[in-house]
Amino acid sequence: MNLGKSRASRTFIGFLTILRREYGRIIRIWGQTLVPPAMTATLYFIIFGGLIGQRVGAFDGIPYMEFIAPGLIMQAVITTSYGNVVSSFFGAKFGKHIEELMVSPLPPSIILLGYLGGGLIRGFLVGGLVTIVTLLFTHLHVDHPLLVVASVVLTSVTFSLGGFINAVFAKTFDQINWFPTFVLTPLTYFGGVFYSISVLPGWAQHLSHANPVLYMVNTFRYGFYSHSDVPVGTAFALMLATVAGLFALAYVLLKRGTGIRD
Amino acid sequence: MLALSLRGLTKTYQNGTQALKGIDLDVEEGDFFALLGPNGAGKTTSIGIVTSLVNKTAGSVKVFGIDADRDLEAAKSCIGLVPQEFNFNMFESPQTIVTNQAGFYGIPLALARERAEKYLRKLQLWDKRKAMARSLSGGMKRRLMIARALVHEPRLLILDEPTAGVDIEIRRSMWEFLREINEAGTTIILTTHYLEEAESLCRNVAIIDKGRIAMHDCMQDVLRRLHSETFVLNLREPLSGAVPVLPVASAELVDPSTLEVELTQQQDLNAVFTALTAANVHVISMRNKVNRLEELFMRLVTQEGTAGSAA
Numbered sequence: 001m002n003l004g005k006s007r008a009s010r011t012f013i014g015f016l017t018i019l020r021r022e023y024g025r026i027i028r029i030w031g032q033t034l035v036p037p038a039m040t041a042t043l044y045f046i047i048f049g050g051l052i053g054q055r056v057g058a059f060d061g062i063p064y065m066e067f068i069a070p071g072l073i074m075q076a077v078i079t080t081s082y083g084n085v086v087s088s089f090f091g092a093k094f095g096k097h098i099e100e101l102m103v104s105p106l107p108p109s110i111i112l113l114g115y116l117g118g119g120l121i122r123g124f125l126v127g128g129l130v131t132i133v134t135l136l137f138t139h140l141h142v143d144h145p146l147l148v149v150a151s152v153v154l155t156s157v158t159f160s161l162g163g164f165i166n167a168v169f170a171k172t173f174d175q176i177n178w179f180p181t182f183v184l185t186p187l188t189y190f191g192g193v194f195y196s197i198s199v200l201p202g203w204a205q206h207l208s209h210a211n212p213v214l215y216m217v218n219t220f221r222y223g224f225y226s227h228s229d230v231p232v233g234t235a236f237a238l239m240l241a242t243v244a245g246l247f248a249l250a251y252v253l254l255k256r257g258t259g260i261r262d
Numbered sequence: 263m264l265a266l267s268l269r270g271l272t273k274t275y276q277n278g279t280q281a282l283k284g285i286d287l288d289v290e291e292g293d294f295f296a297l298l299g300p301n302g303a304g305k306t307t308s309i310g311i312v313t314s315l316v317n318k319t320a321g322s323v324k325v326f327g328i329d330a331d332r333d334l335e336a337a338k339s340c341i342g343l344v345p346q347e348f349n350f351n352m353f354e355s356p357q358t359i360v361t362n363q364a365g366f367y368g369i370p371l372a373l374a375r376e377r378a379e380k381y382l383r384k385l386q387l388w389d390k391r392k393a394m395a396r397s398l399s400g401g402m403k404r405r406l407m408i409a410r411a412l413v414h415e416p417r418l419l420i421l422d423e424p425t426a427g428v429d430i431e432i433r434r435s436m437w438e439f440l441r442e443i444n445e446a447g448t449t450i451i452l453t454t455h456y457l458e459e460a461e462s463l464c465r466n467v468a469i470i471d472k473g474r475i476a477m478h479d480c481m482q483d484v485l486r487r488l489h490s491e492t493f494v495l496n497l498r499e500p501l502s503g504a505v506p507v508l509p510v511a512s513a514e515l516v517d518p519s520t521l522e523v524e525l526t527q528q529q530d531l532n533a534v535f536t537a538l539t540a541a542n543v544h545v546i547s548m549r550n551k552v553n554r555l556e557e558l559f560m561r562l563v564t565q566e567g568t569a570g571s572a573a
């Protein structure tokens with residue numbers, strides 16, 4: 001196989017192929033991948049934003065509907081990024097078509113980046129859809145657009161990596177549902193999506209600082225309203241460190257072939 | 263040049279099973295090579311290590327001189343694999359599966375589409391290019407895996423039981439196709455349970471048993487090692503009396519119209535026919551009792567088993 005192309009160029013084509021395959025999968029099953037988060041966000045806006053939110057009033061000077069909007073967008077990004085990679089990679093393991101990639105000359109780092117790219121694409125598509133739904137109920141003004149984009153990218157990559165690591169260790173479909181149900185959902189609900197942690201008692205505020213979702217939601221919210229429960233610089237640094245740590249772990253697992261190679 | 267060179271290849275699984283016990287194997291460039299052995303002998307493990315689907319415990323793998331430990335990506339780019347089990351996404355179309363596989367090997371999309379068409383047509387799958395893979399028949403799925411393995415035009419094609427469950431007509435057409443690509447320069451390593459397939463296609467053979475190479479030679483020399491061969495003769499008239507005296511190692515009347523004769527390498531069939539003609543016994547057809555390679559294979563494996571139990 002001599003195509004007269006450099007190894008870097010061939011590797012890049014391989015990376016794009018994984019992205020194209022992941023995008024194709026997201027679009028092929030759009031009823032499972034794109035619609036449910038938009039539907040859920042709509043229900044949240046009607047019930048929490050509209051019916052209950054009117055009685056709650058403002059949070060730190062921000063109307064409740066507007067306050068929860070960034071959190072709801074981020075919640076959708078978190079769950080779909082995680083869900084995309086965990087189901088795609090575990091599905092490939094289960095159906096054995098992960099072997100298509102394993103026998104190819106693509107290095108583990110590119111395979112990992114390809115799956116993360118898939119999570120990122122779905123995170124952005126769903127985040128965009130939920131934003132459209134949001135705009136039907138309230139308005140959003142963006143103070144720091146770059147911060148908004150950067151926090152979505154970092155959050156999506158973090159949870160894509162989480163989904164990847166879950167899929168590496170999972171042996172059954174039950175095991176890919178366990179983490180989202182018992183860990184991810186509570187972290188998201190207690191991560192400041194629906195409230196500011198300033199309303200919590202002291203001990204609960206301290207406990208909340210151990211929740212990584214809190215930093216992601218607040219960084220994202222800061223991008224809209226310049227309001228955050230945590231220092232944005234610290235939050236950003238923590239998010240970068242989390243991505244680096246999880247990437248290193250996922251890379252080592254893939255290189256060793258944990259869960260996919262005897 | 264060697265297409266594949268294995269040295270001291272060892273694999274011990276986590277449950278303690280020692281699947282490979284130090285395999286040394288060379289396959290010449292351009293060869294059509296059979297890797298045979300009973301179930302669990304270590305064939306698929308060896309192939310898995312070469313294609314990096316299985317981690318080795320020790321030893322080395324070189325593909326066209328490229329050490330897989332030093333440059334795994336370069337070594338892998340030379341190999342195409344047709345595995346034993348279906349391992350493609352059943353919800354994708356053959357066209358997507360083959361095109362994507364080309365992309366994983368760094369082939370640009372336009373060329374990948376051309377190649378996908380070329381190989382899907384060659385494997386008679388073009389009409390099914392848009393069908394969901396799970397709707398294909400068993401034979402079509404096997405051919406899809408061959409098209410996928412060839413799309414990056416590998417120098418070494420490894421086929422692990424490629425014709426399992428395929429009907430005889432398609433199997434024959436697959437043999438023709440494999441002969442064609444071998445003649446065009448692709449080195450082929452084939453594992454199969456159809457020993458007739460290996461005897462008909464392959465020039466060299468290795469027999470692996472219990473994680474070791476039990477025999478490695480060219481097919482003709484391997485077959486010459488058979489000390490005797492049994493033929494089944496169909497007689498025109500049923501034989502009423504005793505079997506005539508024949509210059510053979512043994513002769514047995516299976517039924518009044520079927521005679522089995524075993525000949526050593528020193529004996530010849532002409533003498534048998536002369537003796538039968540003299541006794542007024544006429545033969546209307548003749549065949550080998552079992553495939554020659556199968557006979558040798560069974561003897562080797564049985565000997566190994568006996569030696570193993572004696573030890």
